[in-house]
Structure formats: structure tokens, C-alpha cells
Amino acid sequence: MAQRRSEKTAARIAADISSGKKSKKRPPLYRLNALEYKAWPMLVSMNAKKFLVDPAKCIGCGQCVRICPKGNIHMVCGTPAIGADCYQCLSCLQYCPQKAISLGGVTEKRERYHNPNISPELLNQSIIHID
Numbered sequence: 220m221a222q223r224r225s226e227k228t229a230a231r232i233a234a235d236i237s238s239g240k241k242s243k244k245r246p247p248l249y250r251l252n253a254l255e256y257k258a259w260p261m262l263v264s265m266n267a268k269k270f271l272v273d274p275a276k277c278i279g280c281g282q283c284v285r286i287c288p289k290g291n292i293h294m295v296c297g298t299p300a301i302g303a304d305c306y307q308c309l310s311c312l313q314y315c316p317q318k319a320i321s322l323g324g325v326t327e328k329r330e331r332y333h334n335p336n337i338s339p340e341l342l343n344q345s346i347i348h349i350d
């Protein structure tokens with residue numbers, strides 16, 4: 220479902236670009252962008268505190284540790300501990316094979332999604348680690 224939606228959106232964007240279509244929307248105000256840029260690290264670190272790892276589901280495979288571009292996840296006694304130095308890329312959550320990671324319980328029952336053409340191994344090879 221999510222995949223179909225993304226493919227439709229991507230096809231529409233590609234067609235717009237190919238035809239040189241110009242958006243009628245105004246670009247966001249610079250000052251708002253600047254504010255968001257300043258507040259973002261604080262918002263992200265607040266959100267990162269909401270990460271939960273379900274010990275009943277986690278198999279300690281370490282995929283979340285390898286996939287985190289920020290080096291923000293460490294194994295502690297076989298269980299991942301997620302710190303606050305996070306980009307909110309959500310790769311850990313979306314790529315966990317056990318759906319053991321959730322964000323504040325909100326994502327508990329939500330569908331997980333990642334590009335089916337990008338395996339965790341492929342992502343690991345091309346990932347830019349910023350730790």
C-alpha cells in the first residue's frame with residue numbers, strides 16, 4: 220500500500236520534472252526555515268528519548284546498530300540502547316526485522332516501510348556514517 224503510494228507520487232514528480240512544470244506554490248519563508256533549522260536538533264533529541272525497544276521482540280541481531288548513520292545505537296547486554304544524538308531518519312525503526320523499535324508507542328501498530336529495492340546490507344554499504 221505505502222509502496223504503491225510512493226511509486227505513484229514518484230511517477231508524478233518525474234513527469235512534472237520532465238515536462239518542466241513549475242510549481243505555483245510559493246517557497247517557504249526564509250525566516251521560518253531558519254527557525255526550524257535552529258529548533259530541529261532540540262526537537263529531534265526530545266523525540267529520540269521516546270524510542271522504545273521491546274525486549275520481547277528484539278533478537279539482538281544488531282542491525283539497528285549497523286544501520287544508524289549517527290552511531291547513536293549501542294548494544295548493552297544484548298539489547299540496543301538508543302541515545303539522543305539522532306537524526307530521526309527512522310532507519311532503525313523501519314529496518315528492524317522484528318518491529319521491535321517504536322517511537323513513543325505511536326508507531327507500535329503502524330505498518331513499517333522501507334524501499335524494497337534497498338536491503339539493509341546495501342544500505343550498510345552505501346551509508347554515510349556521521350559519528
Ligand code: SF4
Pocket residue numbers: 272276277278279280281282283284299314315316317318319320
Ligand atoms: S534491529 Fe531490531 S531485533 Fe535487531 S537488535 Fe535492533 S531492535 Fe533488536
Ligand code: SF4
Pocket residue numbers: 286287288289290291292301304305306307308309310311312
Ligand atoms: S532514527 Fe536514525 S539517527 Fe536516530 S537512532 Fe534511529 S537510525 Fe539512528
